[in-house]
Amino acid sequence: MRMRSTSLFLSCSLLAPTAFGLAPKGPWDAFNYAPTSKTVYPAAIREMEGTVTNSQQLVNNAGSATLSGQGTWVTLDFGVEVGGLISLNFDSVAANSSIALSFTESPSFIRPTASDDSSFPDASTTYDGVLHVPAPLPRGHWTQPAFSLRGGFRFLTIVSTAPQSLTISNVSCAISFMPHVDDLRAYTGYFFAQDPLFHDPDFLTKIWMAGAYTVQTNTVPVNTGRQVPFEPAGHWANNATLGIAGPIIVDGAKRDRAVWPGDMGIAVPTQFVSTNDLIPTRNALATMFSNINPTTGALPESGPPLSQLGSDTYHCWTLIGTHNYYLYSGDLEWIQTIWTNYTKAVAFLEAKVDPKAMLFFIRSY
Structure with a gap:
């Protein structure tokens, strides 16, 4: 029987953070899923349909994009699970311009017509529907109403629901979880384990860090x-x-x-x-x-x-x-x-x- 060589480092602070401070920096930090800021921007474009001009400008708040035609949509990928309120700028809108927002944790449920279920687990998986933002759209900065906060999602789909073109920018999510903590990455404990014979040597570390971030959300x-x-x-x-x-x-x-x-x-x-x-x-x-x-x-x-x-x-x-x-x-x-x-x-x-x-x-x- 071949023995696996595994290196393991595990530490957790057993007293209050004020007594022991933060975990030391190390290779485990690369697997910390928590965002560096409580305002997060899309990390990538996942999908789009219809006429979307300069869609890549919506990544990392680089600039503006234009959606032309009813039913045109673009799906933004935040890279990790996030949760909170969406904000964006309406740079150019017509009198009848309107949009809808849909949210999902999994790419399997990216749809311009429905979010994944959070209110009630219906077999159709479309119970929640979408968040409609009707005309007239306000020029300038807009923030999602507080009641419609979305607790957990990775993908945001923005849909034009009117024939007129509209231009948007500055799409972001204001993280709502951990409201009493400014630095989401300020862990007091850490875990690091490597198994060079497993197909993913850092698998255990990723699991531990994913669990920690899940509890934060x-x-x-x-x-x-x-x-x-x-x-x-x-x-x-x-x-x-x-x-x-x-x-x-x-x-x-x-x-x-x-x-x-x-x-x-x-x-x-x-x-x-x-x-x-x-x-x-x-x-x-x-x-x-x-x-x-x-x-x-x-x-x-x-x-x-x-x-x-x-x-x-x-x-x-x-x-x-x-x-x-x-x-x-x-x-x-x-x-x-x-x-x-x-x-x-x-x-x-x-x-x-x-x-x-x-x-x-x-x-x-």
């Missing part, structure tokens, strides 16, 4: 949750309140955009070893305890506005998550604020133990 402002009840077909809205304070960690940047304690079982350790940013975790846990059933001690399955109930498994995950938060932070002061509800939640489980010392669970996944 899931750390969102408290007022950017998915609306429940869901918007009707052809629409989406991400302006619901997610908890008692923000920033807050949710299960997914695009969907569901809600606190799910089971998901935190993986996300929180990832957050700890990569950025040591535990404020979103504390806010998520505090939200769950603030919604405890005062009579039974049952904790909700998910945070608001979804606020699903009835899962003993996710009840346990809130308790486990609280243990993990204290283990990583040593924040006894906060633990004391929720201790009464914590013990009430433990008593809820104890009451389910039968004479054979078996714990009966409901809605376990």
Whole structure:
């Protein structure tokens, strides 16, 4: 048997960033997916159809491009998953000019007529539709309305929905996740592993860094949750309140955009070893305890506005998550604020133990 030669370097700061500072610079930085700025510009043109003049000028904010004719469209590739609000300049428009924007994480769902689903997972994959920007278009700078924030996407398609030509420039996305952090690449932990015999020697490093960045995209402002009840077909809205304070960690940047304690079982350790940013975790846990059933001690399955109930498994995950938060932070002061509800939640489980010392669970996944 041939033994594989693997070099492995793993480090994570175990104390607050103010005590240990940032991770050292090294070859692992090449695999950090986080953008260097919280304003990101398209990195490439992915596709286009119809008459688009100077499309390449939209890359890295190089200049203006003109879309001529109804149904003409261009798809911009931001290079990585981003999320937030789109801004652009309308340099030249006619009285009846109008556009639509569609968003997708995967190139398989690039379409001028629909985004990938974020509001509701419909089998057609077209539930969300597009964001219409109707005539008359304002000359100058335009920013996507806050309610229509798109939590996770890589590809943006801009469609001309009128016969008249229009010229646009300065297309960008203002990153909305990690609102309390200026430098998204300021990791306190790092990971580097190489396997020269694997087809991609840096595969493990890429996985670790992708996980770290995914958790960053899931750390969102408290007022950017998915609306429940869901918007009707052809629409989406991400302006619901997610908890008692923000920033807050949710299960997914695009969907569901809600606190799910089971998901935190993986996300929180990832957050700890990569950025040591535990404020979103504390806010998520505090939200769950603030919604405890005062009579039974049952904790909700998910945070608001979804606020699903009835899962003993996710009840346990809130308790486990609280243990993990204290283990990583040593924040006894906060633990004391929720201790009464914590013990009430433990008593809820104890009451389910039968004479054979078996714990009966409901809605376990």
